[in-house]
Amino acid sequence: WIWGAGAAFVALLLMITSMSIISQWRHRQQILTMQKTFISTVSHELRTPLTVILGALDILHSGIGGALNSDTQRLVSVANNNGQRLKRLIDDILDIEKLESGQLTFQWQQVQLKLLLEQAVTANQPYATHVGVSLVYDPQRLDTPGVSNSSAPIEDGDLVEVDPERFAQVMANLISNACKHSPQGGCVEVSARRVDSHWLEVSVNDHGRGIPHQFQPRVFDRFAQADGSDQRRTGGTGLGLAITKALVEEMRGTIGFHSEPPNGSCFWFRLPRITHTSFTHH
């Protein structure tokens, strides 16, 4: 009976331990859910007054209410820039929260990859010019370091199935990062290629400082930034690449990068190549 009692005691001990682990886990999940709900509610509540503030600043800036002297003009600009920065942060937090909870809706369309890339380059051209970088779309470029060893450029018939708005968001994030980290007068190249008959690859290449090796494993983490002081200057949130990765994966793709500091960085992503006969569903 001693053996029996021993076994019962061990079983009881195991039961108590597992119950306590489960209750701790439940507690942590509850706290996480509360945290997420709190962040999302606060973000929503901040967005409305912020939109009103930015609207008012816009009116002031336009001079409708009377011409501003140069000092006031400068203050309005500072307020506007910081307001825009706050709005980006709020939008990013809301996006990531929706992506995680599967609430972000996608308007799926089959579109020519070439067309999407041309649109992305045109849309981001003003920003590149503003920061003194030349942005080029080079569909034939195949020698970028770190991308697939492919010699096949994309063709007109190469389609991808994406939400064009979300695709544009991915491109805007990668292009703005590349521009932000480029030297004045530098060049950012957007290009694409066929990896094989199933995958198409897009890359955004810059000639900036590159990404420090010790930071590389955390590049896609939320709120991760290699250099805090640098980001204060460029106004980033550290959420852009986390969102970009989630969006690419939602579009059934993969994303990665190659960076050998100080020789710039190349971010790439791959999406399934759609042919007219492909059967797709979501």
Ligand code: ADP
């Ligand atoms: P943000 O740009 O808002 O800080 P991201 O998630 O887009 O956030 O990027 C995270 C970090 O990765 C950046 O802060 C920067 O340190 C690094 N990074 C991203 N893209 C590049 C790039 N092209 N060159 C160098 N560093 C980069």
